Amino acid sequence: MKYPKQVKRYCPHCKKHSTQKVSEVKGKERGSLKHGSIRRAQKRGRGMGFGNKGKWGSKPAISKFKMTGAKTSKKTNLKFTCDICKKANIQGHGFRTKKLVFEQ
Numbered sequence: 001m002k003y004p005k006q007v008k009r010y011c012p013h014c015k016k017h018s019t020q021k022v023s024e025v026k027g028k029e030r031g032s033l034k035h036g037s038i039r040r041a042q043k044r045g046r047g048m049g050f051g052n053k054g055k056w057g058s059k060p061a062i063s064k065f066k067m068t069g070a071k072t073s074k075k076t077n078l079k080f081t082c083d084i085c086k087k088a089n090i091q092g093h094g095f096r097t098k099k100l101v102f103e104q
């Protein structure tokens, strides 16, 4: 969906309405050797031996399709930066959309 680049909304820092720039917050991919990753557990020796290892095996216990489900859209995570105090505040609740395009 289309979303305006600038919106006029309430700024909790200035305690009044102001024009705010809109940008999307995108999460970063977690590293494969970070704490709690399966690859790290395998290096520790988990998933050794024979038989079905489930989560720790070479084949995934749950297919990627089942993990993501049948949903084709993702929730948005918008950041609003105030023009006056330059402070950013995050959108309270995201909405589902396939593609987000910022327009004037």
Ligand SMILES: [Zn+2]
Binding pocket: 011, 012, 013, 014, 015, 018, 082, 083, 084, 085, 086, 087
């Ligand atoms: Zn402000």
